[in-house]
Amino acid sequence: xxxxxxxxxxGGPAGLxxxxxxxxxxxxxxLVDSDLALGGQLIKQTHKFFxxxxxxxxxxxxxxxxxxxxxxxxxxxxxxxxxxCTATGYYKEDGVISCVIGEEKYFRIQxxxxxxxxxxxxxxxxxxxxxxxxxxxxxxxxxxMNVYGVAPGxxxxxxxxxxxxxxVSYQLMQAGVEIAGIVEAMDKIGGYWVHAAKIRRMGVPxxxxxxxxxxxxxxxxxxxxxxxxxxxxxxxxxxxxIDADIICMAVGLTPTCEILWQAGCKMIYVPQxxxxxxxxxxxxxxxxxxxxVAGDAAxxxxxxxxxxxxxxxxxxxxxxxxxxNASEQAKRLEDYKGRIADLRGGEVGQKICQGLxxxxxxxxxx
Amino acid sequence: MSEKTNDIIIxxxxxxxxGEIREWIAKGYxxxxxxxxxxxxxxxxxxxxxCREMILREIAAKTGKPVADxxxxxxxxxxxxxxLAVLAEGGDK
Numbered sequence: 001x002x003x004x005x006x007x008x009x010x011g012g013p014a015g016l017x018x019x020x021x022x023x024x025x026x027x028x029x030x031l032v033d034s035d036l037a038l039g040g041q042l043i044k045q046t047h048k049f050f051x052x053x054x055x056x057x058x059x060x061x062x063x064x065x066x067x068x069x070x071x072x073x074x075x076x077x078x079x080x081x082x083x084x085c086t087a088t089g090y091y092k093e094d095g096v097i098s099c100v101i102g103e104e105k106y107f108r109i110q111x112x113x114x115x116x117x118x119x120x121x122x123x124x125x126x127x128x129x130x131x132x133x134x135x136x137x138x139x140x141x142x143x144x145m146n147v148y149g150v151a152p153g154x155x156x157x158x159x160x161x162x163x164x165x166x167x168v169s170y171q172l173m174q175a176g177v178e179i180a181g182i183v184e185a186m187d188k189i190g191g192y193w194v195h196a197a198k199i200r201r202m203g204v205p206x207x208x209x210x211x212x213x214x215x216x217x218x219x220x221x222x223x224x225x226x227x228x229x230x231x232x233x234x235x236x237x238x239x240x241x242i243d244a245d246i247i248c249m250a251v252g253l254t255p256t257c258e259i260l261w262q263a264g265c266k267m268i269y270v271p272q273x274x275x276x277x278x279x280x281x282x283x284x285x286x287x288x289x290x291x292x293v294a295g296d297a298a299x300x301x302x303x304x305x306x307x308x309x310x311x312x313x314x315x316x317x318x319x320x321x322x323x324x325n326a327s328e329q330a331k332r333l334e335d336y337k338g339r340i341a342d343l344r345g346g347e348v349g350q351k352i353c354q355g356l357x358x359x360x361x362x363x364x365x366x
Numbered sequence: 367m368s369e370k371t372n373d374i375i376i377x378x379x380x381x382x383x384x385g386e387i388r389e390w391i392a393k394g395y396x397x398x399x400x401x402x403x404x405x406x407x408x409x410x411x412x413x414x415x416x417c418r419e420m421i422l423r424e425i426a427a428k429t430g431k432p433v434a435d436x437x438x439x440x441x442x443x444x445x446x447x448x449x450l451a452v453l454a455e456g457g458d459k
Contacts, residue, residue, distance in 0.1 A: 002458075089443020098457075100448050106457040126384055126420050128370040214370065254419060261441035269434040275419075276438060 004030035004080070006317050007097060007111035009087045009259065012040020013303040014295025014310035015117030016068045021314025021332075022115075023078035025324035030109065031079055032099055034086040038072070039065035040119055042303060044142040047167050050192070051304035054339050061303065062146075068307075087118075090263040095290065097259075113290050113317045116260055116278075117310060120253035120296035125159065128214035130247075134221025138168045138250035151175050153246035157224050158182045159212050163191035165250030169199055172248075180244045182206045183226050185233060212247065213239065221247055253300045260297070263288050272355025273299025279359050283316035283333065284309060287364060292316055299359070301352055308340040376424075377417040379410020387421060391428045398422060398439035408439065411447050 008019045011033030019031045037043060045061020056064050072079060082101060089098045096108050122137040124130070136152060138160070144150045156177055158169045161184035169179045182199070187209050189196045200206065213227040213235070224247055228238040254275035261267060265278040266287035278286040278293045285292050294313040295306035312333065319329045344352050372385030382405050390404055398414075398421060401407050407421060408414030418438055426433045 086446055088445050088448055091443065098443060098448075100444075100446075100452065103449060104452060106448065106452045106455065108457050121415050123419060124416060126371075126374045126376060128374055131375050131378065256415075258413070258441050258445040261438075262443055262445070271434070 001096070002030070002107055002109040004028060004109060004111045005321060006030070006113050006115065007032070007087075007109060008115045008117060009097075010040070010117035010119055010295070010297070011035070011038035011081070011083070012117060012119050012295060012306065013042055013064070013068070014119075014297070014306040014313075015040070015115065016072065017307045017310030018115040018117055018292070018294050018314040018317070019079050019310075020068070020071055020075065021311045022317050022323075023075040025315065025318035025329070027078070027318050027321060027323050029075075029079045030082070030111070032082045032085040032087055034084070036084050038069060038081065038083060040303075041139070041142075042068075044139075044146040045303070046146050046171060049302075049304060051302065052339065052342050055304035055307060055343060057304070064303070064307075087259060090114075090259050092262075092264060111290075113292065113320060115292045115294060115310075115313050115317060116257075116286075116297050117293075117295045117306075117313075118256040118259065118297040120274075120300055121256050122249065123252045123254055125212065125249060125251055127212050129217065129221075130215060132215050132217050132221045133219070134217070134245055135215060135247045136249065138164050138248055141168055141172070141246075141248050145171060145175055151177055152248075153244075154178060155180050155244045156246040156248050157212070157226075157242055157244045158248050158250060160184060160250035160252070161186075161189045161191060161196065161206055161208070162250060162252065163195060165248075166191040166195035166199055168248065168250060169204065170195065173199075173202060173204075177246075179204045180242050181226075183210045183212055184208050185211050185229060187231070207240070210240075211235070215247055216241070221245055253296065255297050255299060257297060260286065260291070260293065263291055265291060265293075268359050270299065270355045270358050272351045273301075273359070275300075277359050279361060281361050281364055282337075283319070284313040285316055285320075285364065289364070299352070299355060302343070305340060305343050305352075308336050308343065311336045312340070376420050377405070377407040377410065377414075379412050379416070380406040380408075382407050382417075384424070387424055388428065391425060396425055396429050397437060398425070399437075401425075402439060413445055414439070 005028040042061045042065035213225045216223040223243040292313040294309040374384040
């Protein structure tokens, strides 16, 4: 059995930040990530971030990942990293976490404190022939294009006009791929106006109040039929047939919480945070006294917020282990809480704050 | 609902269609765990990461309950398949 003071599960923006923060206050940390490389979704984000200067607005996502990894390098004595390593279970009897590296190596690890930064998974839509090759999630399209430099196809129907749908559409066009249209079920564009405007200027139609009715094709995707819907999301008749070899789904994310459920953390369904999330206190501690949560696993938000949540969880963990002095911890927490409040100051942040009210407790009863 | 819609595969790991899920909801199997027991949805390699949400939304639509009130089922380790041989070795020290 391996031992560690702090186990951070997930090496994306939240997990890296939590590990760095905890280590900077003196914790010994083990960080596991199921992917081959650390950085989570940041490594495929070639666009410049919004948000605030402290959270590196104006910097491209993959550059932010490089900065975090450089910072990580400075803590090689304090943070032990395992990539290609999935935490598969939490065992309540003794609090042990099991992990597999690849498919052939297995270990158990006992941690005094755990930070769950497991991120999110993509939502799918059920429509006829959605199993055909050529139906992709937006995450996979970004991985192919931005990590491996492979264009997924020639002509794409994008489903979803949130920020991910808009940004990935624009990146596809930069890669020379045609966007046949963007389909959005709501009556307005969900993403930032600046992203939508760029796309509209390039002549791409955005079909509001439309949904994908079915994919067309036999062995592979040849196109799709889209259909107008009413405000109750019921089809109203008008259908449009669009030719394409790729249907890209960008219809949202939902928090990845299996291990939080396994550990018996109090969970609650919060639509503003896009699914079930763990209830937490102001420092991201769940109802389980040894488990913290941060990033998309705590509710779907932007990477900039995930990084600050990770920092808060990192301080929280260090504090509970008695690392660092009280005034330093308090100073950092105040700083991070101010920064995250700034990030949530806008219109999108209002929705997040409503959701957080529902799942945040002031303090867990001892 | 059209035949085409019923043929949509919801749980790809176990190849369970929307039609089968609707049939069992209509028989009164109105929770994720009950559907899991009769159909094996969510019991394949992805452990429900792909299908769980769609099934919960379908249960909500058919029963008229809000998604918030539908329990997503019991989560047990392992969250992804682990070979028995690897487990039998007991892991490293």
